[in-house]
Structures are given as structure tokens and as C-alpha cells.
Amino acid sequence: MLHSSLLAQGAAAAALPQVADAAPAASTPQLVIAAVAGIAVIIALIVWLKVHPFLALVLGSGVLALVAGIGLTDTFTSFSAGLGSTVAGVGVLIALGAIIGKLLIDSGGADRIVDTILDRTPAARLPWAMALIAFVVGIPLFFEVGVVLLIPVVMIVARRLHANPVLVGIPALAGLSALHGLVPPHPGPLLAIEALGADLGLTLGLGLLVAVPTVIVAGPLLAIPLTRWVQLAPPVSILGTADGGAPAVRTDDAGQAGPPTTNTTTSTGTSTTATATATATPATEPRTPTFGMSVLVVLLPVLLMLARSVVEIAGATETGYGTVLEFLGEPLVALLLTALFALFAFGTAVGRTRQQLGDLVGSSFAPIAGILLIVGAGGGFKQTLVDSGVGEVIASGIAGAGITPLLAGWMVAALIRIATGSATVATITAAGIMAPLATGLEPTHAALLVLAIGAGSVFLSHVNDAGFWLVKEYFGMTVGQTFKTWTLMESVLSVVALLVVLLLGAVV
Numbered sequence: 001m002l003h004s005s006l007l008a009q010g011a012a013a014a015a016l017p018q019v020a021d022a023a024p025a026a027s028t029p030q031l032v033i034a035a036v037a038g039i040a041v042i043i044a045l046i047v048w049l050k051v052h053p054f055l056a057l058v059l060g061s062g063v064l065a066l067v068a069g070i071g072l073t074d075t076f077t078s079f080s081a082g083l084g085s086t087v088a089g090v091g092v093l094i095a096l097g098a099i100i101g102k103l104l105i106d107s108g109g110a111d112r113i114v115d116t117i118l119d120r121t122p123a124a125r126l127p128w129a130m131a132l133i134a135f136v137v138g139i140p141l142f143f144e145v146g147v148v149l150l151i152p153v154v155m156i157v158a159r160r161l162h163a164n165p166v167l168v169g170i171p172a173l174a175g176l177s178a179l180h181g182l183v184p185p186h187p188g189p190l191l192a193i194e195a196l197g198a199d200l201g202l203t204l205g206l207g208l209l210v211a212v213p214t215v216i217v218a219g220p221l222l223a224i225p226l227t228r229w230v231q232l233a234p235p236v237s238i239l240g241t242a243d244g245g246a247p248a249v250r251t252d253d254a255g256q257a258g259p260p261t262t263n264t265t266t267s268t269g270t271s272t273t274a275t276a277t278a279t280a281t282p283a284t285e286p287r288t289p290t291f292g293m294s295v296l297v298v299l300l301p302v303l304l305m306l307a308r309s310v311v312e313i314a315g316a317t318e319t320g321y322g323t324v325l326e327f328l329g330e331p332l333v334a335l336l337l338t339a340l341f342a343l344f345a346f347g348t349a350v351g352r353t354r355q356q357l358g359d360l361v362g363s364s365f366a367p368i369a370g371i372l373l374i375v376g377a378g379g380g381f382k383q384t385l386v387d388s389g390v391g392e393v394i395a396s397g398i399a400g401a402g403i404t405p406l407l408a409g410w411m412v413a414a415l416i417r418i419a420t421g422s423a424t425v426a427t428i429t430a431a432g433i434m435a436p437l438a439t440g441l442e443p444t445h446a447a448l449l450v451l452a453i454g455a456g457s458v459f460l461s462h463v464n465d466a467g468f469w470l471v472k473e474y475f476g477m478t479v480g481q482t483f484k485t486w487t488l489m490e491s492v493l494s495v496v497a498l499l500v501v502l503l504l505g506a507v508v
Contacts, residue, residue, distance in 0.1 A: 031068055031393045035385070038064025039429060042381075043419045047464055053425050054370070057377035061384040068388035078387040079380035086379025090190045091372050095365060096335035097185040100297065100342050101141045102364035105149065107286065107346035109294035110137050114153055116291040123161055127171045130154065131219040134175025135211070139298050142187075142371070143180035144470070150176070151474045155235040162234045164227045165475055170489050173471065174219030177493055181423060181454040182214075183207040185301070185335060187375050188427040188457055192450040195382050195431035196438040200331045201309030203447040204302065210451055210500045218493035226488070230481045286351040293349075297342050304334035371424070378428025385432040395436035405437045405445075406452040406505050410498045413456030421464030426457040444508050448501050455497035461490040 042060035045051035051059075061079040066072070104110050114133050121129040130150070138146045150172045158165035184190045184204050193200050308329020316322035327333060347357040384390075398408045413430035417423060430453045438446050461468050462483070472482040 028393050031388065031390045032397075034064050034067035034069075034388065035390045035394055035433075037067045038381070038384075038390075039416070042425070042429070043416075046420050046422065046425070052370075053420075053422060054373040054377045057374070057381045057425070057428070061377075061381045064381075064390065065384050065388060068390055070388055076380075078384045079377075081380075082383025082386075083376040083380035085383075086191065086194060087372065087376040089194045090187070090375055090379075093185050093190055093331055093335055094187055094368055094372060094375070096332075096339045097140055098142075098364045098368045099339045099361055100301075100335070101145060102360055103342045103346040104137075104140060104294065104297065105145070106360055107294075107350060107352075108288035109297065109346055110141075110149060112288055112291050112294050113137055113298075114150075118153075118157065126157055126161065127168050127220040127223055130157070130168045131171035131175045131215055134172040135179065135215060136295065136298060138176045138179040139183065139302060140185070142368075143176055143467070145367075146176040147173070147467070147470060147474075151471075155474075159235050164230075164232050165235055166230055166232055166485055167223050167227045169475060170223040170226055170485060171215075171219035173486065174215050174222070174489055174493055177458055177490060178211040178215045178218070178497065181427075181458040181494075182211050182451055182497060185331070187371055188424055189450060189454050191375050191378060191424075192427050192431040192453050193447075195379070195428075195435050196446055196450055197435075198438070198446040198450050199309065199312075199443050201305040201312070201329055202443060203450050204305050205309055206444070206447050206504065207451055207454075208302075210455075210497055210504070213500055214493055214497045217496045218489055222489060222492055226485050230477070230484050232475065232477065232481075235476070289346055289350055293345050297338065297345055300341060301331075301334040301338045304329045304337070305331060308334075374424055375428070378425065378432075381428060382432030382435065386435060392436045394433050398434075398437065404502075404505075405434065405441065405449055406501055407498075408437075409434045409449050409452040410456035410494075410501075413453045414459040414494065417457050418460050418462070421462070421466070421468075423457040427453055430456065445505060448505050448508075452498060452501045455494050455501060458490050459494035461487055 038060045041063045042053075042056045045056035045059060046053055058076075058079065062075050065075045065078065070078075113136060117129050117133050118126070130153075133153075134146065134150055137149065141149070151169070154165055154169040154172055157168050161168075180186050181188060184193060184200055184207070189203065189207065190200075192198070193203055304325075306329075307325045311317055311322045311325045311329070314322075317326050328337065343357055343361075346352075347360075348354075352360075385394075386392075398405070403411075409430055412433055413426045416429045417426035420426065431450075434449060434453065438449055441449065463469075463479070468482060468486060471477075471486045472479065475482075475485075477485065
């Protein structure tokens with residue numbers, strides 16, 4: 001069932017007891033203290049000293065290794081190995097996803113999807129339309145990029161309807177947040193899949209299955225009471241600018257600033273936002289891709305990876321078509337083919353030159369540099385947990401406490417999320433702790449454990465989360481109003497996703 005890049009991880013996971021045995025002997029209390037010390041250092045550095053998560057994870061891994069009894073000269077041996085394997089397995093996928101997202105935005109493909117759906121939606125259904133737009137557009141985009149792309153659209157729609165922006169904003173945020181936590185190729189789910197040895201295609205399919213009811217409950221349905229609890233006037237400006245033209249600063253969930261964004265107004269009067277490019281505007285504007293082509297590019301990797309999972313589940317991998325679909329659905333192949341197709345659909349087919357496409361691809365890597373470093377350091381921290389034997393001890397304690405792995409994974413991720421404010425750090429830490437428990441799970445339940453951790457990673461966003469302040473400023477809310485809307489939505493989304501995961505775990 002596992003694709004080739006994760007087979008190696010599964011083999012490594014199967015060898016965990018041997019790896020742990022090779023580590024210096026340490027008592028169970030010492031290993032527990034090592035885990036607490038390592039995690040405490042990470043939290044303290046991020047929350048109190050405002051250290052970048054990459055450095056916090058490196059230092060936390062060192063403290064964990066030393067307290068666990070690993071020799072001084074081998075303090076960062078496991079960390080380096082874990083960082084390398086994680087970037088090799090996940091980093092390339094994130095980079096390909098960044099290329100696809102960059103081309104989608106800069107070509108106007110994202111604008112086309114938004115405009116087409118809004119133009120064909122009655123006013124009463126616009127909250128549902130915003131959830132659908134976020135769900136579709138958010139598949140290849142990182143959360144923060146999706147926010148700066150869609151929030152100006154939310155404000156324009158609310159102004160057009162003379163409505164509370166919470167009514168259409170919460171569904172859009174719910175769609176983006178659910179995909180961020182549950183659906184690859186977003187960094188968090190990808191990292192958890194790599195750490196737990198889960199099947200990417202199976203996790204993708206189950207993630208979409210969990211995300212749909214979760215977005216419905218935490219989005220359009222929750223937005224109705226929230227509009228009564230937090231009454232905002234219809235917007236007359238976006239970040240103080242009447243036409244929505246002011247640049248916005250993008251931040252990731254670690255609080256790091258990203259490239260500025262610029263707002264544009266489409267032919268239908270809908271304002272959208274796109275990440276600023278490093279290339280100059282050509283003398284002849286490229287044509288905008290069609291709605292069908294834009295949606296095809298977004299859904300192509302999803303369809304390829306799902307087709308691979310269906311073939312594997314059906315046991316048809318030895319047939320001619322099964323072999324082809326298994327190859328095309330390999331995550332690296334699926335995203336590479338989609339990136340190449342996007343270069344054609346959003347590039348040469350609409351009038352861009354090769355030089356312009358090369359510049360666009362190059363500019364897509366800068367915003368993800370921080371994400372790749374955090375993800376890689378998270379892999380190093382996970383490997384230190386495993387090699388020191390700490391992961392086995394914690395996993396045994398969880399098993400002995402009678403807590404199901406799905407609930408335990410959610411709880412660990414939620415606690416780290418509350419402490420650090422970072423969904424990525426929460427996913428990294430929880431996946432490392434739960435990795436030993438995942439070795440004995442069926443493929444379906446390993447995928448569900450990934451989703452349970454992802455659900456916990458978005459729980460209770462508050463003042464230590466950059467997303468909290470991003471939403472507050474865009475909507476012009478007070479801190480209290482942001483707690484009543486954004487924080488409550490994230491918490492409901494997390495709990496509903498957990499409940500759906502537990503329900504699936506009971507029936508599959």
C-alpha cells in the first residue's frame with residue numbers, strides 16, 4: 001500500500017526498537033524528563049524569547065539528546081539524519097506545490113475560479129460559495145497565501161451584500177484551515193505522513209472525506225450564530241484602504257514575515273489578492289486561463305493520487321493500467337506532472353515567455369524557505385525522539401493509559417498548538433511522539449492518526465498565533481471579537497474533525 005518514498009520510512013519505523021537499543025541506556029524516568037525538557041525548551045524559545053522555530057527545534061533536539069544520555073559527540077547525529085530524510089521525502093513535494101500555487105495565482109487562474117463561482121451564486125448562498133472557493137483554491141496553496149488571496153474577496157462580497165463580513169469570512173477561513181491541517185500536499189499532513197509511515201493517497205482521500213463535513217459545520221453553519229454574537233458593519237475599506245489596494249504583509253504560522261501582496265480588482269468587480277512577483281509586468285499582458293483549465297490544474301494531483309490508492313485497494317497493481325496509475329499517482333510524479341502541466345496551462349498557453357516562466361518558478365521558492373527549514377528541523381527532532389528511546393517510552397505510557405492512539409495524537413498536537421501557536425510545530429512534535437504507536441496500525445488507521453494529529457494542530461488559535469492577528473487586522477476586529485469568531489471557529493473545526501476521524505476509525 002505504501003508508495004516507494006514511504007516504504008523506506010516504514011522499514012525504518014519497523015526497526016525502531018533496534019535503533020532505540022543502540023542508544024545509551026537510560027531509565028524510563030530519565031527519558032520522560034528528557035522529553036519534557038526538550039519540548040519545554042522549544043516552547044520557551046518560541047513563546048518567550050521569540051526565537052525562530054527552526055533554531056528552537058535544533059536546540060530542543062540537543063537538550064533532549066543530552067538529557068536522554070546520548071554522548072556529547074553524538075548529540076546532533078540523529079537530528080541531522082532526520083532532517084536529511086525529511087527534506088528528501090517532503091521538501092521536494094512542498095517545492096512542487098509552491099510552483100503550482102505561484103503559477104495559479106500569478107496567471108489569474110485563482111481569480112477565474114473565484115469570479116466564476118461568485119457570478120453564478122445567489123446572494124443567499126454566498127457563505128457556502130466562499131467555503132467552496134476556499135476548499136478548491138486552498139488545495140495547492142499554503143494557508144497564509146490563501147488568506148491574503150481570499151479575505152479581500154470576502155470584504156468585497158460583504159460590501160456588495162451590505163452584510164456582516166463574518167457571514168462570508170468564517171466559511172472561507174474554515175475551508176482554508178481544514179485543508180491546512182488535514183489534506184496533503186500541505187506541509188503539516190505531509191510531515192505527519194512521513195513520520196508515521198502512512199500512505200499519502202489514502203490519507204488524502206480520507207482527509208477530503210473528513211474535511212467536507214468539518215468545513216460545513218465550522219463554516220457556513222457556525223457563521224450564522226457568530227454573526228449575531230459579533231456584529232460588524234459592512235466593510236467600507238480593507239486595511240484602511242477604500243479600494244483594497246494597500247499591500248499586505250504575509251506571515252507564516254511561525255510568525256515570520258513573507259513577501260508583500262498586492263490587491264487587484266477583476267472584471268466582475270471582485271477584489272482578489274496575489275503574492276507579489278519578482279518579475280516586471282510584461283508589455284503585453286498574458287491571457288487569463290479558463291475556469292475549466294484552472295480547476296483541472298488544482299485537482300490533477302488529487303485525482304492522480306486518489307486513482308493510485310483505488311488501484312492499490314482493489315489489488316489491481318499488477319495489471320497494465322494499474323501499473324501506469326500506480327506510477328502516475330506516486331506523489332512526486334503526480335506533483336511533478338502537475339507542475340509541468342501548470343507551466344503550459346498558466347504559461348505558454350496564455351502567452352508567457354520561457355524567461356517569464358523561469359522567473360516565476362524561481363520566485364516561488366523564496367517564501368517556502370522558512371517552511372522547509374522548520375519541517376526539516378521537525379524531522380530531526382522526531383528522529384531524536386525515536387533514536388533516544390523517548391518515543392517508545394511515551395507511546396508505551398499512552399498505550400498503558402488506555403487512550404486510543406487517535407485521541408492521544410489529537411491531545412498531544414492540541415497541547416503543543418496551544419503552547420506554541422504553530423500548527424506546524426504541533427504536528428511535528430505530535431507525529432514524533434506517536435510514531436512508535438503507528439508501527440502496529442493498519443494502513444487506514446495510520447492515515448486516520450495523521451488526520452487526528454492534523455485536527456489537533458489547529459485547535460484554539462490565540463494571541464501567540466500569527467494567523468490570529470492576521471484575521472484580526474483584516475476584519476478590523478478587537479481582540480475579544482477575534483476570540484469569539486476566529487478562535488471559536490478553529491476550536492469547533494478541530495473538535496468536529498476529531499469526531500469524524502473517531503467515527504471513521506470505528507467503522508473502517
